[in-house]
Amino acid sequence: MAVSExxxxxxxxADDPRVHVTILAPEEIRALPRPEAEQHLSILLHQLRVxxxxxxxxxxxxGSYVDPIPREQLLGHNTFVEVNLPYTLHLPVHxxxxxxxxxxxxxxxxxxxxxxxxxxxGSNDVExxxxxxxxxxxxxxxxxxxxxxxxxxxxxxxxxxxxxxxYKDTHGxxxxxxxxxxxxxxxxxxxxxxxxxxxxxxxxxxxTQATEIASQVINYLxxxxxxxxxxxHVERLAKMLVTRVYFAHAxxxxxxxxxxxxxxxxxxxxxxxEIEQVAGMLATGARPERHTLLLQSAHSALDRxxxxxxxxxxxxxxxxxxxxxxxxxxAYQGVADAEVTAKLKTNHRTKDRLTTLSREVFxxxxxADDTVFWDSWLRDCNQKRNVVVHRGDEIGHEEATRLLxxxxxxxxxxxxx
Numbered sequence: 001m002a003v004s005e006x007x008x009x010x011x012x013x014a015d016d017p018r019v020h021v022t023i024l025a026p027e028e029i030r031a032l033p034r035p036e037a038e039q040h041l042s043i044l045l046h047q048l049r050v051x052x053x054x055x056x057x058x059x060x061x062x063g064s065y066v067d068p069i070p071r072e073q074l075l076g077h078n079t080f081v082e083v084n085l086p087y088t089l090h091l092p093v094h095x096x097x098x099x100x101x102x103x104x105x106x107x108x109x110x111x112x113x114x115x116x117x118x119x120x121x122g123s124n125d126v127e128x129x130x131x132x133x134x135x136x137x138x139x140x141x142x143x144x145x146x147x148x149x150x151x152x153x154x155x156x157x158x159x160x161x162x163x164x165x166x167y168k169d170t171h172g173x174x175x176x177x178x179x180x181x182x183x184x185x186x187x188x189x190x191x192x193x194x195x196x197x198x199x200x201x202x203x204x205x206x207x208t209q210a211t212e213i214a215s216q217v218i219n220y221l222x223x224x225x226x227x228x229x230x231x232x233h234v235e236r237l238a239k240m241l242v243t244r245v246y247f248a249h250a251x252x253x254x255x256x257x258x259x260x261x262x263x264x265x266x267x268x269x270x271x272x273x274e275i276e277q278v279a280g281m282l283a284t285g286a287r288p289e290r291h292t293l294l295l296q297s298a299h300s301a302l303d304r305x306x307x308x309x310x311x312x313x314x315x316x317x318x319x320x321x322x323x324x325x326x327x328x329x330x331a332y333q334g335v336a337d338a339e340v341t342a343k344l345k346t347n348h349r350t351k352d353r354l355t356t357l358s359r360e361v362f363x364x365x366x367x368a369d370d371t372v373f374w375d376s377w378l379r380d381c382n383q384k385r386n387v388v389v390h391r392g393d394e395i396g397h398e399e400a401t402r403l404l405x406x407x408x409x410x411x412x413x414x415x416x417x
Contacts, residue, residue, distance in 0.1 A: 002027040055264035060256035077182040081214035082244040103216040137163035168233040181214040191250035238305030307400035329361030381406035
């Protein structure tokens with residue numbers, strides 16, 4: 001179908017600025033009388049928004065059970081948090097694992113169950129294990145999709161079957177694990193009248209605190225499972241898909257459905273400037289800057305809760321652009337490559353390259369000239385990275401975010417010299 005560009009201005013509300021948009025519409029609209037053409041284009045314009053109308057991260061509700069959960073099912077604890085993992089942990093159903101987690105100062109018990117989805121309905125559920133090898137369900141019967149697969153079924157092969165699962169699955173397609181984290185907690189004021197602000201705030205705080213404890217325990221569980229089994233796709237989670245939180249002493253249950261990255265208005269297209277930049281790079285064979293890709297990978301790791309990985313990758317991206325620019329600068333001065341390599345080896349520490357070598361290359365200039373930024377970079381980026389990487393110190397999300405932001409600012413300031 002031939003299309004033409006039609007230009008218009010869109011204003012979502014009276015308080016919003018007007019945005020110029022290009023509509024790609026059937027060519028035959030141009031041949032219509034103006035009123036009819038405007039009517040067709042108006043219908044298309046009413047499908048567009050210049051900003052998201054909403055972003056939803058989940059839904060939750062409080063309630064209580066007519067018949068409270070028997071205390072023996074809580075294994076001596078008074079609180080549990082139930083979380084759906086995007087992985088299957090191949091551990092026995094309902095076995096109680098006692099957990100001593102450094103980040104949680106109280107005794108914790110973890111129970112798990114493996115759940116088949118509708119795509120694997122009718123699969124086996126026997127529990128067993130061998131001494132030194134995994135066991136597998138059989139007979140494994142994948143039912144292949146129709147070929148060609150209908151586009152509306154999505155990008156992944158639309159398999160069904162019994163006793164099958166996708167290896168290294170991170171979306172729980174055929175199967176996933178639900179974890180229940182049990183521990184003791186004390187929360188006052190959560191069992192009062194539903195409509196009062198004080199009770200609502202107390203309940204919100206209680207759920208947040210319980211979820212944080214469960215998050216620490218589950219990420220520790222995932223680290224242990226991955227290290228023992230070698231299942232590298234089982235990574236820590238930045239956000240937990242919490243389905244239920246229960247406080248036995250108040251018979252209060254919080255049930256929820258979470259959307260990890262948010263559900264919002266679908267994007268039509270990126271901006272024209274980005275579209276043309278993509279087209280230009282593809283047409284000329286231009287390669288993205290390596291340090292840019294690494295910094296974006298660091299952000300992705302941070303979003304997945306991989307704080308250590310984010311720190312290592314971000315600092316590496318910074319080091320790459322620093323050495324790149326120093327080599328280019330020395331080459332411009334006519335310094336031999338072997339001599340440049342020797343200088344870099346002598347000044348191998350990043351802070352020395354940003355000061356000593358930077359002043360040689362950029363006529364006395366260095367990002368250290370801004371002492372406020374430099375002190376922050378030394379403390380919260382350089383030193384923090386060293387103690388995390390070399391001493392094995394833990395780093396939280398907030399500190400990792402700060403370090404990543406400083407790496408990006410360092411790159412921006414250094415490339416501007």
